[in-house]
Amino acid sequence: MADEDSDGAESPCADAARARLAMAQEACELAGLARAAVPIGEHELRPDGTARSPGSVLADAAGVLRAAHRFFEAAAVCERLGGAGWQLIGDVLGVEPESARARFAAAESCFREELEGGGTAVADPGDAGWWRAYTAGNPLEAAHDLDDWVLRHKDGDGDLGTAPVSGGLMRRDPDGKKQESQ
Template sequence: MDMTESGSGAAPYADAARARLVMAYEACELADFARFAVPIGEHELNPDGTTRAPGPELAHAARVLTLAVRFFEAAVVFERVGGADWQVIGDVLEVSPEAARVRYAMSEASFWELLSPEGARSTGPAGEVTSLRAHMVREPLEFALDLDDWVLRHRDENDLGTTPVSGGVVRRDTQRRTEKPPDSLRN
């Protein structure tokens, strides 16, 4: 199934679909990393119940927490790009709209930057993540298909069909293309 238009590369997908894809990716990373903490290794504990190597599990939990924060920020960005104002975000987080905006406006701005030509060259402490996200928002179908495979490998009792991620990636309305959020979303 070809989801590109006239051989131009990536099809124009809706900004909210791109933001949701970033959120799905962060959830996948979090789930994959967190599941490694479930099994207890045969040689992890001494016979008296003490750990054989103190520290690694705490380091692992700290990484899970970092991934959970990235997932949470991606969820806020998705909600904002999808039309939620800061009042809604604040209400869900049980903080004022202003506190929500102060806390998450930079995450939202980073998403919009990824869609700009300069966003692909963005560097910094999270350069690898930024580069991956830039590619993700530019080539959403590639990542959506990878996530389809991930969901299907981890399928539970629910019948999610054969395109549980890519089936929900919505194309942008070609009549309305924006590089920045509409003014109504900036409040």
């Protein structure tokens, strides 16, 4: 399939790069959810140390777990669009290739459909998976959003430059050859 933006124009991002961006967003979301679980709010606990809102901590942990599963799936899709076979994915996970395929083929298919649909499959940012659709339709904008997030959250990560996400993308030149982005 040709790499196109949602307006039908040729996209500078290959499908594998879009899958990597979707994985990066899932990691970003997971990090945000996990980070939010660290502080203990001033009014969160009763004087005896019990929660004022029973079940809220478990609900937050369940949200982190769902985000971790989405990140895990996005990583498998990223590997697949990057050329990895089911054998490699199975080997990395310590399962048979057939098991890896059974676990991740639907996620790969869904992502490929989002690419073909130009990122219009999920329009509501409140829906799970909205980022994959957004990334499929707007990869460079998505990468710049992630650049901003990384730079706001860097913590002793050394010099990441001004484009820690978008700078690593492979782009296509006008002749269709891959080139590293600026």
